Amino acid sequence: MTLPKLALSATLGLGLAASLAAVPASAATPDHTRSAASAGYVPGAEEKADTDAFIKAVMKSALAKRAKAPSLAAAVTVTYSASSAPTFKSVIARSTQIWNASVSNVKLKEGSNPDFTYREGNDSRGSYASTDGHGGGYIFLDYKQNQQYDSTRVTAHETGHVLGLPDHYSGPCSELMSGGGPGTSCKNSQPNAAEISRVNQLWANGLAALQKKDLAKAH
Ligand SMILES: [Zn+2]
Numbered sequence: 001m002t003l004p005k006l007a008l009s010a011t012l013g014l015g016l017a018a019s020l021a022a023v024p025a026s027a028a029t030p031d032h033t034r035s036a037a038s039a040g041y042v043p044g045a046e047e048k049a050d051t052d053a054f055i056k057a058v059m060k061s062a063l064a065k066r067a068k069a070p071s072l073a074a075a076v077t078v079t080y081s082a083s084s085a086p087t088f089k090s091v092i093a094r095s096t097q098i099w100n101a102s103v104s105n106v107k108l109k110e111g112s113n114p115d116f117t118y119r120e121g122n123d124s125r126g127s128y129a130s131t132d133g134h135g136g137g138y139i140f141l142d143y144k145q146n147q148q149y150d151s152t153r154v155t156a157h158e159t160g161h162v163l164g165l166p167d168h169y170s171g172p173c174s175e176l177m178s179g180g181g182p183g184t185s186c187k188n189s190q191p192n193a194a195e196i197s198r199v200n201q202l203w204a205n206g207l208a209a210l211q212k213k214d215l216a217k218a219h
Pocket of ligand 1: 039040041042157158161166167179
């Protein structure tokens with residue numbers, strides 16, 4: 001979806017003001033590469049909001065595991081590790097509960113050999129979801145931004161990218177993927193009906209594609 005230029009630059013000011021506010025350079029700065037695709041909580045946090053690359057990497061990883069150990073469960077399980085984001089342990093658990101209670105075709109589960117990881121630290125760009133360019137993905141949670149904005153909303157928003165949703169900063173607070181667009185007072189951490197439906201649709205399609213491939217292999 002292309003964002004209207006005017007709406008984007010209007011919220012860009014707010015986002016930049018928040019993300020540029022004197023954050024000292026820190027050793028905790030993640031070792032992400034600038035070439036990796038990422039999507040942020042506020043506009044300007046992403047080089048290119050390439051959510052497609054992110055969901056493809058995570059879906060490929062989750063579906064490959066499922067193909068090796070076929071399950072009768074209707075939902076695809078996406079595993080994550082929160083061990084590199086200890087400060088956000090409870091917030092990540094809450095975000096997982098929110099998503100698992102909302103969508104039916106994909107489920108999040110903490111576990112080993114994760115499809116994606118959560119990380120924490122200081123980054124002038126704030127929080128974002130990113131692919132590492134090697135088929136893996138991670139969510140980076142920025143300390144300062146998680147104090148300015150509702151931390152559960154930030155985490156559930158970034159997790160929404162993992163599940164395939166793009167940013168829509170011009171949307172209302174009732175939309176999870178409007179991110180930092182509606183401002184720091186917005187504390188809604190629930191995806192709306194359209195966002196839930198989009199995630200279910202994306203993962204149903206991914207599963208159908210995998211089953212089609214398996215059938216082709218069987219013949
Ligand atoms: Zn985002």
